[in-house]
Amino acid sequence: MKKIYLCIVFCFLYIPILTLITLSFNKSGLPTSWGGFSINWYYELFENQKIFKALFNTIIVAFFSTIIAGLLGTLLAMGMELRKSNKYIEATAFIPMIIPDIVMAISLLSFFTLLQFTLGLHSIIISHVVFNTAFVCAVVRTRFKYFDHNVIEASYDLGGKHIITFIKITLPIILPGVIAGSLLSFTLSFDEFIIAFFTSGAGSSSTTLPMLIYSMIRFGVTPEINALSTFIILFSFTIVFISQRAVKGKLLI
Amino acid sequence: MIEVKSITKKFGNLFAVKDFSIGINHGEFFALLGPSGCGKTTLLRVISGFELADGGNIFLDKENITNLKPFVRPTNLMFQSYALFPHYNVFKNIAYGLEREKLEKQEISIRVNEIICKTNLTGLEERYPDQLSGGQKQRVALARCLVKKPKVLLLDEPLTALDKNLKEKMKIELKNLQKQFGITFIIVTHDQDEALALADRVAVMNEGQLVQVGTPKEIYSKPKNLFVAEFIGKMNFFQKLKIEGNNFYFQDNSFITLLENNFENPQCVGIRPEDILLKANGNTNYKFEGKIIDIIYHGQENEVIINSKISEEPILIKCHKNQELILNTNISLYCALSSFRLY
Amino acid sequence: MFKNKLVLPGLTWISLFLLIPCIIIFTYSFFERGVYGGIEYNFNLENYVRSFKWTYFKILLTSGQIAFLAASISVLIAFPAAYCITKANPKYQILLLFFMMLPFWSNYLIRTYSWMVLLNNQGLINNLLIYIGLIDEPIRLLYTKFSVIVGLVYNYLPFVVLSIYASLSTMNKEIIEASEDLGGNFFDTLIRVIIPLSLPGILAGFIFVFVLSVGNFITPDLLGGGKFLMIGNLIYDQFLSARDWPFGSSLSLILVTIMLSLLFIQSLILARKKL
Structure with a gap:
């Protein structure tokens, strides 16, 4: 009984993903009929310059927002765990994780517009750092729960x-958390659509991959999307x- | 010689430690004993520099160390949780403190190996803390402090986390190490057996204040007040009904003539279980009757619970395993007047 | 608060780029739209009055309804799943959870798109239903409330399983055995012991799905077929097409208020449970 139930749940979770992966090898390119195995759509994908430009933009955004958020989030977590924290700090560090993306997107757009800030990749980075900091902080804090604060x-x-204590003791112990938090931050930023969409400004020069995927899905599906999805998944x-390895595996230093 | 002079520490409006003074001699094994929340750990943290005192001073060999940071204080603290560095192996854990003193690598290695030998950790150098047993962890924590040759070693509830058999073993080991190194040990504990067994002198603390200080023998045989008497060892108490002169009357109107009346307005009289005897001897001059209602076996020495007319509460006595006692029989009990104390 | 220097950079960033922008849209929500878009700085409450007119209030209600259904269905599917995992061999529990969570980490747009493919009129599910003879011709699955709910449940289910598992696994096994020992059958134990004790996890999962669903934009946009099905689409439209920022701001604030009150209620329930 239990095994069957879990199987059904796992099917529900994985069949959609597996369908996309299968379709990416479908020669006909249609979701309805199987036209034989082909890697043709991957060739098409690699010839699409727009995708590479968007991928490049996305990596820039994810990389820089992760670096900044990794630093800010780690410091925030340390401050909250090792020094005194209060409910205002807790709330401020929590809100970016739960506020609806659309609300965050429009308020940042209003903010940047009011300041007449030129929009572009840098404004996406600034915006992504906001929620990434909160997520890095949350992950690093779980790492603090694991260890005995007396070691400090x-x-x-x-x-x-x-x-010396920070370099020799605190940092090595929380490092797996910092790595895990940064990887999470990278994935979130890599996948984020709405906020990037609102804060990227007009023009296609700062289109990110999720923005491209959205327009591909929304306005005329091309079979390349399946191949692209497979890659991203x-x-x-x-x-x-x-x-996962970073969190659970042996400590690095 | 470490001198604690009227140390006060407040958390908010609450006094954790209040006007606490004590002198501890060089090479002494000293215990701070008290119930949880009595401020003993706070006092330890003030001595080790993790809490700053709100008032008072601490002198170590005449030097005022009250405001020294923990990392420059010639004291070391062994944490209750041991606080071993999880990412370092045993050797690196022990070497950590010496590396901070910027010693030569070779000297560090020699001193660490020496201490590993002395604390029976040979062969475990490469292990990580999560691969050690409770007793081994404790020895590493101890070695990590001792290798620094501190003037004073502070130990926060060192035996609490260990199981009963290991506890007994570690008691002996701690005492041996203390003698061997000749370092002043200050141990904080809530366990009276531990304090009495280990320490040369014991300070009993309650509600942030010093209640009594003395050798284990003094503390046990002459508790200063009801708190110490109740906290240290077991004792039978008889509520005061009537006192005339030095005569203390029991419930059945029998009385004893106390040798000393050491209190203004005593509440009760107390006697240790082992001072109530099953046979009369030359010193016993009070006798009462009782009925055995329960016998609790401990092995060597058993506890017997007696109901008697002299008290509403059952009375606890001790008897050797060879003594044949039968449940629900009446017996006569004898005590010396000198073993009664008023509280 | 400012004595703690370590938290300062992070808090400053969040305050500057989240709290202040929120204050800006809070202010905007009391002004009105200019003739050519932009903002007319006339203080009034018109936007809020307008939000509660039936045309818009209906959308608010639909959002709430869809979010509520998505959250309830997620909990109903997730609870037995989490329970089954806690009963599995401890060696495999973490592995099961890991694979439960894995889809959660892939791109949200792509996960949603996969349901567009499955629920299409010519999609796998319609074909399957025709093949087994349940229906004769394709039924409309995509671009309905149903497809939106499926999409939301699919996207957030893993988290609900995780949060319920977290509270089930910390529960002392002996409590369940005690209930059985005292004569409770499986359902008594489930209803009187297991569910009440795992309430924090159930509640956290429910609120999580509700909060993320009610303000969702992508799922109703892609699986709902571009109608103004939910409040997220409406806000999006006010900012990008209708260019009525003040009205969009007031809708956002209503959304945030709903969300915060839910979190507040959750904290109240949890606080009461502790007493």
Whole structure:
């Protein structure tokens, strides 16, 4: 009984994904009829310059927003766990995770417009850092729950001043959390659509991959999308595998 | 010589430690004993520098260390949770404190190996904390502090996390190590057996204040007040009904003539279970009757619970395993007047 | 708050680029749309009055209804799944959870798109239903409330399983055995012991799906067929097509208010449970 139920749930979760992957090898390109195995759509995908430009933009956004959010989120988590925290700090660090994307998108658009800020990749990065910081902070904080806070005092007691203690003790212990949080942040940023859409400004120079996917889905589906989806699914799964290893595997230093 | 002079520590409006003074001699094994929440751990953290005192001073060999940061204080603290660095192996854990002193690699290696030998950790150098047993973790925590040759080693509930058999073993080991290194040990504990067994002197604390300080023998045989008497060991108490002069009357109107009346307005009189005897001897001059209602076996020495007319509460006595006692029989019990104390 | 220097950079960033923008749209919501888009700085409550006119209020209600159904269905599917996982061999529990969560990490647009493919008139599901003879010709599955709910449940189910699993697995096994020992059969135990004790996880999962669904834009847009099905689409439209930013702002604030009150209710329920 239990096994059957879990099987059904897993089918529900995986059949849609597997369907897309299968269709990406469908020669006919139609979702309805199987026209034989083909990797033709992957060739088409690689010839599409727009996709490469969008991929490049997405990686720029994900990379820089992750670097900034990794730093801010880690510091925020340390401040909250090792120093005094209060409900205002907790709320501020929590809101970016739950606020509807659309609300965040329009308020950032209003903000940037009011300041007459030129929109582009940099404004997407700034916006993504907001929610990424909150997520990195949340992941790093779970890492703090794992370890005995006394080790930091033990290090002071044994003669390690603040900076030494941070480099030798605190950082190595939370590092898996920082890596996992950063990978999460990278995936979120890589996949994020609405906020990027609103804060990218007019013109196609700062189109990101999710924006391109959206227009491909919304306005005329081309079979290339299946091939692209397969790539993105595999890419996301790889990142998740790596981050799982980082959290659970042996500590790095 | 470490001198704690009227240390006060407040958390908000609450006094965790209040006007606490004590002198601890060099090489002494000293215990701070008290129920949980009595401020003993706070005091330990003030001595080790993790909490700053709101008032008072601490002197170590005449030097005022009250405001020294933990990392420059010549004291070391062994944490209750041991606080081993999870990402370092045993060797690196122990070497950490010496590396901070910027010693030569070779010297560090020699000193670490020496301490590993002395604390029976040979062969475990490469292990990580999560691969160690409770007792091994504790020895690493101890070695990590001892290798720094601190003037004072502070131990926060060092035996609490261990199981009963290991506890007994570690008691002996701790005492040996303390003698071997000649370092002042200050141990914080809520376990009276631990304090009495280990320490040269014990300070009993309650509600942030010092109640009594003395050798284990003094504390046990002459508890200063009701709190210490109740907290240390077991004791039978008889509520005061009537006192005339030095005569203390029991419930059945029998009385004892106390040798000393050490209190202004005593509440009760107390006697240790082992001072109530099954046979009369030259010193016993009070006798009462009782009925055995329960026998609790511990092995060597068993506890017997007696109902008697002299008290509403059951009375606890001790008897050797060879003594044949039968449940629900009446027996006579004898005590010396000198073993009664008023509280 | 400002003595703690470590939190300062992060909090500053979030305040500057989230709290202040929110204050801006809060202010906008009391003004009105200019003739050519833009903002006319005339203070009034017209936008809020307008939000509660039937044309728009209907959309609010539909959003709430869809979000409620999505959240309820997610919990109904997720609870037995989480329960089954806690009963599985401990060695495989983490693995099962991992594979439960895995789809959650792939791109949201793509996950939603996959249901466009499946629910299409010529899609796999219609073909399957025709093949087994349940229907004669394709029925309309896509671009309905049904497809939106399926999409939402699909996207958020893994998280609900995780949150219910978290509270089920921390529950002391002996409590369940105690209930059985005291004569409770499986359903008594389930209703009187297991569900009440895992309420925090169920509630967290429910609220999570509700909050993310009620303000969702992508799913109603792609699976709902571009109608103004939910409030998210309406806000999107006010900012990009209708160019009525003040009205869009007031809708956003209503959305945030709904969301925050739900979280507040959740915290109240959890606080009461502790007492």
